[in-house]
Amino acid sequence: ALADQGLEDVLARVGAEPSGEGFSSIRLEPGTGRPPNPMVNAGAIVTSSLVAGEDPDERFARILAGLGAFAGRELTVDEAVFTSERATGDRNRALAYLMHNAGSLTGDVEEQLAVYFRQCSVLVTCDDLAVMHATLAGGGTNPLTGERVVAAQHAQHVLAVMATCGMYDASGQWMLRVGLPAKSGVSGGIGVALPGQFGIGVFSPPLDEKGNSVRAIAACHLLSEQFGLHLMRATGSSGRPLPPRSLDPGPLRSLRHRPRDQRAALDERPDRIRVHVLQGDLDFATAEQTLRAARDLPKAARWFVLDLARVGRIEPVAADLLRALGHDLRERGIRMVIADPSARPVTHTKDEFADLGRAIESCEDELLTDLGLDPSAPVPLTDSDLFGRAGEQAAQTVSDCFGTMSLSAGQTVEPPRAEPVVLWYVESGRLAVCAHGSRPTPAGRTWSAGPGAALTPADFHARLGQRVMAEEDSVCRTLTAAGLLRLRSAVPAAAAFLERSPLDGAETVDRPEGA
The missing domain is CATH 3.40.710.10 (DD-peptidase/beta-lactamase superfamily)
Structure with a gap:
């Protein structure tokens, strides 16, 4: 009309x-x-x-x-x-x-x-009632078909009249206790709409004296209370909730520098770790969409990482739903991992990290361990894949061209100024770019490097106010310009291979057979 x-x-x-x-x-x-x-x-x-x-x-x-x-x-x-x-x-x-x-x-x-x-x-069915009211809640667009049924302004006007008149002469009590636009029918059905979020359909034929379903009202009252749905409820919202999104797992990896065999193992299994990004304020509807994303995880998935870095307020009902999701996922053999710089306890488990990088690194480390590739085990320079398949004698000669640097946890890695280093190799421990301070902080941690990883000077060009530091006791091998000259003289093939395949491109350069 x-x-x-x-x-x-x-x-x-x-x-x-x-x-x-x-x-x-x-x-x-x-x-x-x-x-x-x-x-x-x-x-x-x-x-x-x-x-x-x-x-x-x-x-x-x-x-x-x-x-x-x-x-x-x-x-x-x-x-x-x-x-x-x-x-x-x-x-x-x-x-x-x-x-x-x-x-x-x-x-x-x-x-x-x-x-x-x-x-x-x-x-209509009860499902139909829910979809019809979700269409009103969505500004007149059907969420299943994507069809615009009515103009957004008409949906807005209908919702306004539903809020004040939709429950007959019990509309005031309904708005006081439930606080959602709704329309009752003497068939025993009630349709409910929460603007911008969802629709609900409830059906139970026995009516009260005002013509409204007794049990449907009770059910909606419980839903509104349990999930904090009342329109007049002050949430302290920092902005309109934004839709969450699941990131494509294909190219998604942490910025951890890893040796070649570990990179290959992770690349072959992109669907084991899935990342879901939440945005804006986390309320019932956003959490419910996250539950749907978890339901659609591939069979091979073993880790479900939730990135809360862009989340403002977390409503209590959303935290409850996420905790329940974590329990359900564990029963499916999937671990839910939280990345949250604000360190808000959600799951109250060890699976909560200060940033997405650390969260994904943890999942990758567990996956590699399951595959028999211990990511924390020391990898001596002579066992690295830096120089192809060098023989034992050549490998020892290569090792002699490198210096050794031992670092304690928290110690800053200072590149020597007298003799520039052209290559850093981590034999044990872990290095990372971190903000200045006694401990690494999420704001400045852009990459990390564990045993078997090699770094070039470009990796040490941290942003202002940051430094490269050892996150745990570490041993690094360093190749200086003078060491590179000795390497060219002692093992020309190894030096030539190293110079053809700079470490910052090691992810994409194929090693020639027999090198």
């Missing part, structure tokens, strides 16, 4: 105020004969008469198609219910004639009533 006639013309025929009386009240507005609102019987009769069409059949066909678009499927009419409605609808018939006499209902009364009775007899 809003789409066909516009808001002002509809309001000229139907009010938008709570009636304070039952759904079948015969009271009309003095002077205009308008019914109080479109959510009671009198208002619904007039509203259905405002749908455009050449005749009653065409008007009803448009109504049925519109309801089907809201539900996302083709709907049908229960003819037995329609026959009963028409045969026993004397009070509605009396209302219609009163409004026709007052001028708010125009046209043939029996034809208008036939359209109204038939649209009251459309069959």
